[in-house]
Amino acid sequence: MDIxxxxxxxxxxxxxxxxxxxxxxxxxxxxxxxxxxVQGKMIEMIVASDIAEKAVGVTVEEIKGSCPQNMILLAIFGETAAVEEALENIKRNWENN
Amino acid sequence: MDIxxxxxxxxxxxxxxxxxxxxxxxxxxxxxxxxxxVQGKMIEMIVASDIAEKAVGVTVEEIKGSCPQNMILLAIFGETAAVEEALENIKRNWENN
Amino acid sequence: MDIxxxxxxxxxxxxxxxxxxxxxxxxxxxxxxxxxxVQGKMIEMIVASDIAEKAVGVTVEEIKGSCPQNMILLAIFGETAAVEEALENIKRNWENN
Amino acid sequence: MDIxxxxxxxxxxxxxxxxxxxxxxxxxxxxxxxxxxVQGKMIEMIVASDIAEKAVGVTVEEIKGSCPQNMILLAIFGETAAVEEALENIKRNWENN
Amino acid sequence: MDIxxxxxxxxxxxxxxxxxxxxxxxxxxxxxxxxxxVQGKMIEMIVASDIAEKAVGVTVEEIKGSCPQNMILLAIFGETAAVEEALENIKRNWENN
Amino acid sequence: MDIxxxxxxxxxxxxxxxxxxxxxxxxxxxxxxxxxxVQGKMIEMIVASDIAEKAVGVTVEEIKGSCPQNMILLAIFGETAAVEEALENIKRNWENN
Structure with a gap:
């Protein structure tokens, strides 16, 4: 997973x-x-998307990759501090799995 | 196989x-x-899908990946305990092969 | 090759x-x-398909993978003993090559 | 290269x-x-196809792979001895490169 | 990342x-x-594109790769010194991550 | 890069x-x-194509690979000596990068 x-x-x-x-x-x-x-395997991105959507003050978008139905990149928009916190949550969950 | x-x-x-x-x-x-x-090679996902469908209280859906005909992700919906048991069965079968 | x-x-x-x-x-x-x-590279699957079709009491189907023209999975239907024998033939041929 | x-x-x-x-x-x-x-990278298959077409008594066909324009498999039809000789020529050229 | x-x-x-x-x-x-x-994973190319667009005197174009929606190559046009500086910025950012 | x-x-x-x-x-x-x-990553092939087009007495064609927009193979036609020299230039540039 790349962040x-x-x-x-x-x-x-x-x-x-x-x-x-x-x-x-x-x-x-x-x-x-x-x-x-955030970029990674589809299964990881669904988990990361769920975490980001539960964070406050950010908007989550899937960015389409090489094929329309393959979600490989998430873009998380918001104020810098809110985005940093959402990325931090995703990273922490990832390291505990 | 990722779970x-x-x-x-x-x-x-x-x-x-x-x-x-x-x-x-x-x-x-x-x-x-x-x-x-559950994410993996098509052959593994067909076996995992068969195990999950024989479990009680869960609904199994294939989630389409990079191309419409490539089943690379299974989503298993249900009560937490039922989902955990289905995943446990898939994992056990996987480790015995 | 996965079986x-x-x-x-x-x-x-x-x-x-x-x-x-x-x-x-x-x-x-x-x-x-x-x-x-049976899952593998196209060249292996063509050889495996030929062996399975020469076996008795089984029906061989190609299962389409990520793209319509890429045969990556064979499904061999039949009575348990007949399927096991066909898989055994494929495995033996594979190990001798 | 697989043969x-x-x-x-x-x-x-x-x-x-x-x-x-x-x-x-x-x-x-x-x-x-x-x-x-014969299966391999496109550059190898073009060289192999050239060798097979210069052999006697065989018919060379490209077999389409995962996408229509990607030649990844050659099928060489003919009498057993002629096919074996064409494969031998491809193998020898391959080992000298 | 290739430059x-x-x-x-x-x-x-x-x-x-x-x-x-x-x-x-x-x-x-x-x-x-x-x-x-500049060629690389989509997540890297979006970061590189952002850096290049903030540079002076260059024009950035995404070059489409194997599939229309997969940005894998950036082309950065301009005077030699300006292009070299943009590539230098991308490289430096990349090495600090 | 294969040549x-x-x-x-x-x-x-x-x-x-x-x-x-x-x-x-x-x-x-x-x-x-x-x-x-000449076969390789898109970024390498664009550089190789530029070198070949600056050589004398050869014609350069992109050969489409697995998908229409992915240039993975260059074919360089001409007299044997001219083709050999173009390939030599590509190889030399490649080894110095």
């Missing part, structure tokens, strides 16, 4: 991510201060 | 899984207390 | 396999007492 | 191979006594 | 790259003195 | 290659005395 954070992502980066959103809706996440990226 | 369990899955997690169900029917599994996830 | 056998497969397991049959015909194999599964 | 030979291939085996032929023509190879199978 | 630079790319090379651009627009990058190439 | 050369390629080999050309044009390369084959 990265981009602070103050450029407009181009946000466009790359939003072009590949799993859900149809074209709405922007409410806060774009930072974006956390 | 994970999510207790009290978030609504978003259940949506991610149901969006990728192998069977057309849109009915929700009767119990969503927990979801067990 | 597994499922005795008294559940109805769900048989449906999973038949949904992915390589040939169009919707006829059920005449005997569903057991199903042998 | 195998099937002597007196069953009708089912020949059908599996011909269903995946790279060229559109539906004509059977003139001699079906034996079939040599 | 390469081509100075004074041939017309054929530029055509190969532009034929695979992720964005629809057919406009040429304003400066074609050099092209930097 | 091979076929001298006096058979008609079948040339057809296999030309059927998979990246560019639409159906014109034969002007000289078919020899064909050099």
């Amino acid at each position: 990265r954070i981009i602070k103050s992502p450029s407009e181009g980066t946000i466009n790359i991510l939003l072009r590949r959103k799993g859900t149809g809706a074209n709405t922007l996440p409410p806060c774009l201060d930072a974006v956390g990226l | 994970r369990i999510i207790k009290s899955p978030s609504e978003g997690t259940i949506n991610i899984l149901l969006r990728r169900k192998g069977t057309g029917a849109n009915t929700l599994p009767p119990c969503l207390d927990a979801v067990g996830l | 597994r056998i499922i005795k008294s497969p559940s109805e769900g397991t048989i449906n999973i396999l038949l949904r992915r049959k390589g040939t169009g015909a919707n006829t059920l194999p005449p005997c569903l007492d057991a199903v042998g599964l | 195998r030979i099937i002597k007196s291939p069953s009708e089912g085996t020949i059908n599996i191979l011909l269903r995946r032929k790279g060229t559109g023509a539906n004509t059977l190879p003139p001699c079906l006594d034996a079939v040599g199978l | 390469r630079i081509i100075k004074s790319p041939s017309e054929g090379t530029i055509n190969i790259l532009l034929r695979r651009k992720g964005t629809g627009a057919n406009t040429l990058p304003p400066c074609l003195d050099a092209v930097g190439l | 091979r050369i076929i001298k006096s390629p058979s008609e079948g080999t040339i057809n296999i290659l030309l059927r998979r050309k990246g560019t639409g044009a159906n014109t034969l390369p002007p000289c078919l005395d020899a064909v050099g084959l």
Whole structure:
């Protein structure tokens, strides 16, 4: 599982991510201060997505990979501190499994 | 073979899984207390699916992976104890092969 | 090359396999007492399929994998003893190559 | 690079191979006594195909793999001795590179 | 992560790259003195793309790989010194993670 | 990176290659005395293609691999000496990186 954070992502980066959103809706996440990226096997990403969705103040999006139905990347948008905490939760759960 | 369990899955997690169900029917599994996830090679997943379907009180769904016809993830819905027992059976069979 | 056998497969397991049959015909194999599964590289599966088809009392089906034209799994239906013998022949040939 | 030979291939085996032929023509190879199978990276298969086509008394077919444009398996039809000689030439060239 | 630079790319090379651009627009990058190439996992390429877009005097393009939605290669066009600096920034960030 | 050369390629080999050309044009390369084959990661092939196109007396074609947009094989047509020199340049550049 790979985890990265981009602070103050450029407009181009946000466009790359939003072009590949799993859900149809074209709405922007409410806060774009930072974006956390988590990449891994589908089973890990479903667990990570569940943890992130239970965190406060972040928006979770699946980013489509090489094929439309393969969720290999999660993008977690929000304020920097909120994104960092969500990534921390995912990492901690991962290390305890 | 990877095995994970999510207790009290978030609504978003259940949506991610149901969006990728192998069977057309849109009915929700009767119990969503927990979801067990099993990921592996197709041959292993067919054996695991057979074991889970012979267990009591769980609903088994194939979750489509990178390509529509490649079953790489099983989701096993039910009460926590029932899901744990189904996963235990899959694990035991796996270790004896 | 992976080889597994499922005795008294559940109805769900048989449906999973038949949904992915390589040939169009919707006829059920005449005997569903057991199903042998063989997974491997295409070149191995063609050799294994040839051996199984020369065995007595079994029906051989290719099960489609991640892409429609990639044969990666064979299902061999029949009475338990017949399936076991076909799998034994495949294994013996494999070990002598 | 994997090399195998099937002597007196069953009708089912020949059908599996011909269903995946790279060229559109539906004509059977003139001699079906034996079939040599060669599997490998595309660059190796192009070299192997060139060697087989320069051999005498064999018919070379590309067998389509996981995607229509990926040639990963060659089938070489002909009398057993001719197929064996073509496979021998491919093997010798391969070992000298 | 692989990083390469081509100075004074041939017309054929530029055509190969532009034929695979992720964005629809057919406009040429304003400066074609050099092209930097960065290849890696999707999560790495999103981070690298963000760094390159914050650099001065370069144009960043995603080059589509084996499947339309899988960004595996970035091409960074510009004057040689500007491209070299963008690649240097990507490399430095990469080594600190 | 794999590099091979076929001298006096058979008609079948040339057809296999030309059927998979990246560019639409159906014109034969002007000289078919020899064909050099280079296979590798997309980033390497773009660099190799740039070197070959700057060589004298050869025609460079991308050969499509498992998916239409994934360039994994280059074919370099020309007189034997010219092809050998282009391959030599690619190899030398590769070893210095």
